[in-house]
Amino acid sequence: MPNIVVAGAGVSGLTTAYVLSQQKRNVVTVVAKHMPGDYDIEYASPVAGANVLPxxxxxxxxxxxxTWPILKKIAVQTPEAGVHLQKSRVFRRQKDIDKLKSPGATFDGLFAENPWYSTLFEDFRELPKEELPEGMASGCEFGSVCINVMVYLPWLLGQCRKNGVLFKRASLKHLLDVTSLTPRPGKVDIIVNATGLGSLKLGGVTDKDMTPIRGQVVVVRNESPHMFTMSGTDDEADEVCYAMTRAAGGGTVLGGTYMKGSWESQPDPNQAMRIMRRACQMVPELTNGQGVRGLDIVRHGVGLRPHRNGGVRVEKEKMGDIWVVHNYGHSSWGYQGSWGCAAGVLELVNEVYDRAKL
Ligand SMILES: Cc1cc2nc3c(=O)[nH]c(=O)nc-3n(C[C@H](O)[C@H](O)[C@H](O)COP(=O)(O)OP(=O)(O)OC[C@H]3O[C@@H](n4cnc5c(N)ncnc54)[C@H](O)[C@@H]3O)c2cc1C
Known part of the structure; x- marks a missing residue:
């Protein structure tokens, strides 16, 4: 039976390990420095909101x-996974619209007028003028999901264990180190690299296109009637504004920042204040009109989105005599692309099988 080791236990590694382990012929092990339950600046997944905003x-x-139909099905059929359905509103400011049309603009797909995803969500609708907050030129609404990542990541781990996946905690200097670290006997046939931002420095990969995009958040006990995000703010250029209320008592995540190249791991109190002020302005219902003073803070957080210039890397390569399938560089969309990317990895793994007759 082919012996596969997945390096990384964020949402990318766990989803991939689960999808691979669903094929009964695979024997799967996950090796990672950080596991669900950890909080660390090198581990993006526990900090994410997380929702689906294409x-x-x-x-x-x-x-x-x-990914969307799978997350939606989980929200409807699997309450223990910590995912729920929630309406999402995307607002576009007139002053951002031209900027967003320029090539390479951040989130260009999300804030596009007539976006491709209008056909993805069956209840997608453009908002009439009277439903727009002051200062917004246009906006849309659709039924999305919000994931309580503190429940979802352990749930994914549990699904893997049910399928016989083994977990080993280890810090790798080189990707091929997994061959001596796996607790299973026998030769490792395929390695899946899902080390996120770790791929910048990991031996054998050292991908210089990897860079962090720092995201600061404030988690509060208050609830938002819907999720929202808007195309820009009047504060710093690398600040954004969004809110999402997580399933199963996970609190509401208020964001945020989008600081490309910043490795700063500590929350900035001034940024936190601006994040809270903007959120209360956009959704006064958060605090019944009391503004920031009405917020009940659970914690402040910072995560580094594993951004890759040139886009995500889902591809295979031969490293020595072992096939490696990469799955890293998911930037701001690791959850909402997780099942699709895992399916992409499975296709590549199957190509390796066909070639090598494992
Ligand atoms: C504030 C914020 C909000 C976000 N909101 C959303 C959202 O709403 N929706 C969405 O889809 N995405 C969101 N994201 C993005 C999402 O969090 C990431 O894209 C995703 O978590 C990346 O997952 P990953 O598994 O690739 O990487 P990570 O979660 O960083 O996991 C990397 C894994 O690799 C391991 N590893 C790395 N290097 C080594 C090594 N040398 N040896 C051993 N192990 C190693 C780590 O220990 C870890 O287990 C958000 C991110 C942030 C920061």
């Missing part, structure tokens, strides 16, 4: 398209 352009939308 960000890709149409031509790169495969991963998000394939």
């Amino acid at each position: 960000m890709s352009a149409l031509e790169n939308s495969r991963w998000e398209r394939e």
